[in-house]
Amino acid sequence: MSVTTPIPRASSWLAASSLAQRIGSVALFVAVWQIAADAVGSRLLPSASAVCVALIQECVNGPLLFHLGITLARVAAAFTIAMVVGTAVGIVMGRSRTLDALFDSWLVLLLNLPALVVIVLAYVWFGLTEAAAIGAVAVNKIPNTAVTLREGARALDRNYSDMAASFHVGRWRTLRHVIMPQLYPYVFAAARSGLALVWKIVLIVELLGMSNGVGFEIQLYFQQFDVTRILAYTIAFVAVIQLIEWAIFQPLERRAGRWRQ
């Protein structure tokens, strides 16, 4: 007992100090920005306070929340498709040597295909539609997810599958209780990098062919050289994505890994 008591205290102290460090780091960034903006004194580098004011205005009176919502819906759709399809493809390729040999070069090709090419081709072939936009984003992420999950599927422990088979645990229960828990670390790795990739590509898709969403708005303000509003939209979006990471991904990951404690 005497050994275990200091540990929680130390870890909570560490957590508090890392939070303080984080806040300090952000404050430093804002300070540098403010000083630089004051020194330059141009509307092409607006001050942090000006951007903050614009952000509040756009939220309250402007269409920021509407466009943010549209973009988030596209991110969610593309992300879900990419994770589901990529996970399925990855598991199948990891389990079957034949299919892996057959489709490995396809994966390599897709992995090296520039996002822009996929988007342009999707718009050319399928028109400037919502489905083409979301599909193009998903296709950019699928090979990534598939490669990660293929690694996971290759690392599955045969001993557990044999146990499940000898006790006649059904297919669905085996997948849920025996296979998926071994793949969770890979799913989370793919989801993390997936979210980061998907939201950036969604903006490009919107900029190139949609008439709403954050990407569309940024293009609009780009034409007006309105850097203040571009930054306001960017900050709002980055904050939401970070919130998703904190409020959804991290708790889920902790929950999946609670047996390790």
Place this chain on the structure above:
Amino acid sequence: MRPALIAHVREKRYPRARGAKPHLALAGLSLEIPAGEFVALVGPSGCGKTTFLNIVAGLDRDFAGEVALAPGHEGRPARVGYVFQEPRLLPWRTVYENIALVLPASGAEGIVDPMLQAVGLAGARDLYPPQLSVGMSRRVSIARAFAIEPDLLLMDEPFVSLDHDTVEQLRDLLLKLWHARPTTVLFVTHDMREALVLADRLVLLSAAPGHVVADVPVSLARNRRESGAEIERLRDEILRRHRELIGAEAEAATPVE
């Protein structure tokens, strides 16, 4: 009554794998076990004991021969419980969930909790396997196999690499469970003393390719097996009679296969 298990493995070969020669693991291994009998399969390391169990369990279908299990109650397919050499508990599921996994979803609770009680682990119900001691993990693994009310219980050296006291406790527990929930047992070991303490009958295997070289009923009454001297005398007798058959390997019992 039909034997619980009839197995004739004419041949089990491992094909040439990367860096390994093709290997003939079993050749002409025949075994019948009447319902309710506790059989110990004894043989040197590497003689194909685990291979044989995997064939009986239906995990390995790539062999020449037949395996027939007598159906269970009211003609349902035979249930096979398997206690592996390592406990093979899912570390991400609690003790309770590990056992419930092998049971039908409805009514699992009424089976798992009494089972945990029976192996003295009611208090560990909601722990995760990494939190258990080695002895406790083995208990859970045994409880899982008994929980399905198996028609045939396969045990693959379940007590290797444990300290002496733990092994004693686990053996007592196994016999207690078996008396309370009688079933047919096929228990693999390389330890002749262990086999003599537990089994009704010893089946001795040759070195690879494995086949049966001797089939010895254990006549010593169960209540007299406490005495190490009696077991020792029997063991010497069996070794003397079958030494030429099983070779010196059976003597040199290696702890890990």
